[in-house]
Amino acid sequence: MAELRYNPLLQDWTMVASNRQHRPNMPKDYCPFCAGSGRVPDDYDVLAYDNDFPALSPHPPTPDVEGSSLYPVKESYGKCEVILYSSKHDEALSSLSVTHIRKVIDLWTKRFSILKEDPRHQYIFIFENRGREVGVTMPHPHGQIYAYPYVPQKLRVELQASQEHFDHTRECLICAIREEEVKAKVRILEETEHFVSFIPFFTDYPFGLFIVSKAHRHYLTSFSEEEKNDFAHVLKRVTSAMDELYGKEFPYMMAFHQAPVNTPFCEEGYHFHVEFYPPLREENRIKFLASSETGAWAPCNPVAVEDSIGLLREALQRIDQRRGDVL
Numbered sequence: 001m002a003e004l005r006y007n008p009l010l011q012d013w014t015m016v017a018s019n020r021q022h023r024p025n026m027p028k029d030y031c032p033f034c035a036g037s038g039r040v041p042d043d044y045d046v047l048a049y050d051n052d053f054p055a056l057s058p059h060p061p062t063p064d065v066e067g068s069s070l071y072p073v074k075e076s077y078g079k080c081e082v083i084l085y086s087s088k089h090d091e092a093l094s095s096l097s098v099t100h101i102r103k104v105i106d107l108w109t110k111r112f113s114i115l116k117e118d119p120r121h122q123y124i125f126i127f128e129n130r131g132r133e134v135g136v137t138m139p140h141p142h143g144q145i146y147a148y149p150y151v152p153q154k155l156r157v158e159l160q161a162s163q164e165h166f167d168h169t170r171e172c173l174i175c176a177i178r179e180e181e182v183k184a185k186v187r188i189l190e191e192t193e194h195f196v197s198f199i200p201f202f203t204d205y206p207f208g209l210f211i212v213s214k215a216h217r218h219y220l221t222s223f224s225e226e227e228k229n230d231f232a233h234v235l236k237r238v239t240s241a242m243d244e245l246y247g248k249e250f251p252y253m254m255a256f257h258q259a260p261v262n263t264p265f266c267e268e269g270y271h272f273h274v275e276f277y278p279p280l281r282e283e284n285r286i287k288f289l290a291s292s293e294t295g296a297w298a299p300c301n302p303v304a305v306e307d308s309i310g311l312l313r314e315a316l317q318r319i320d321q322r323r324g325d326v327l
Contacts, residue, residue, distance in 0.1 A: 002055075003063035004149075006072040012153040015076060017055035033082075033140040034089050045100065046107045047084040054080035056146060058118075077120055077149045083107055085141040092130070092141050092249070094239035101232035104143075108256075109220045109228075111145055116261040121147040123155060123260045126220075131251025133279045133286060143254070151260050158257065159265050166269030174271045178212040187309050190237060190316065194230040197238050199309045204299030206281050206308045207245075207252075209238055211274040218259040218271055237316065242278065244315035252278040 001018040033049070035042040040049065056078025067073030085104050086096060093101060108126050115124050128143035129136050151159070165173040181187055181198045189197040189209065197211045211234055217223055223231065242250035255275045259265050281287040281302050292298045 001064045002057070002061055002076045003065065004074040004076050005065075006067070006074075008070060010153060013074070013150055015055045017053070017076065031089055031138075031140050033084050033087075033138070033142065035087060040084070040087075042087075044084070044087050046086070046103045048107060048111050049082040049084055051080035051082050051144065056080050056148065074149070079115055079118075079121070079145070079147040081111060081145045083111070083126075083143045083145060085143070089140050092239065092243070093128075093235055094243045096141075096236070098229070098232045098236055101235055102229060105220070105228050105232055105235075108143075108145070109223075112219065112258075113221055115145065115147040118147065119262050120149050121261060122263045123148045123151045124258070125152070125155075126256035126258075128252075128254040130254070131249060131279075133251040134253055151263060155257065155260070159260070159270055162270035163266040166266050170268075172216060172269050172271060174212060174273055175216065177210075178214070186306050189241065189309060189312055190234070192230050192234055194227045195234045197234055199305040199312075201305070203305060204293070204301045205277050205279075206287065206301060206303035206305065207242065207276070207278040207312065208301075208305070209276040209278075209312075211235070211238060213272050216271045218267065220256070220258065220272070222272070238276075240319055241312045241316040244319050245311060246280075246283040250278060251280065252276050 001016055003016050004013045005016055006012075007014055031037060032039040034040075040047060056076050058077070058079055060075040060077050063073045063075060065073060083104065085091060085093065086100065093104075096104070112124050112126070115121055125146045125148065126143065127146075162173040165171070165176070169176070177200060178196050181200060182191065182196060184201075187198045187201065189199070191197075194214050195211055196214065197209055199208055200210050203210075213223075213227065215227065217227070239250075242252065253276070255277070257273050257275060259267070259270055259272075279286050287302060293300060
């Protein structure tokens, strides 16, 4: 069973993908993304791989159920890809060199460029799930790309808020958030030539970092070579600080928020940024989304982010002191 089912209460689509129910937990002595598996080349730096259990497909099956005027149904058209960061099983963004992360960025950019050429794709979502705490069954270093045939609701809310902010102030909302954080200083992790990393005033995750570009860029494809190099540096710094925080692999969900494709949006009011949703509230305590947060979408952060950012800054300082460089 695979289709898109419309939710009239939320004006959004639900992807039904029963094939994903059968995703395996990999044996400890086998990985399909490592050399010798027969699934990937024996030697590669980075690699794009079609998801074996896709929720969206360029050749979707006919829906198994009939829709109605209240409950429309559509084919689950789109694309789901896996982006392998390295052929080495134990690597991560935090352990890869900046030069290697730049190769990952180039692959993200290439796949984005290709996927946006399909006029039926409306949003291309680059993301990474890391750690068993967020349901990862495949520990090999990788992220994913989903090309949706619609703009998912959270992104629609951001785009609408950006449109309204621009109509009222004639300024970009993402730029305004970044400038507010730079002015306040207290929630900044680090500022580079082209990016600012910070935990925003409003986030509902104790370590919910943002990375925001200084230039008004809509997509990865808009970045200059210097911006891509700096972005690689920032990704390593941010993820290294997370891993240093508790001296172990730090679980997170990482999401690239870019403008939609093949559909209109407020070009002046929205631009590229990365959002992290790490589930840890303390070293061995998970921030669960309970009834109020899930049922009412009423976010609650159990920690003041001004305290969280201090812990991450200290972690970054320890790295610099220990290594005598700036990664």
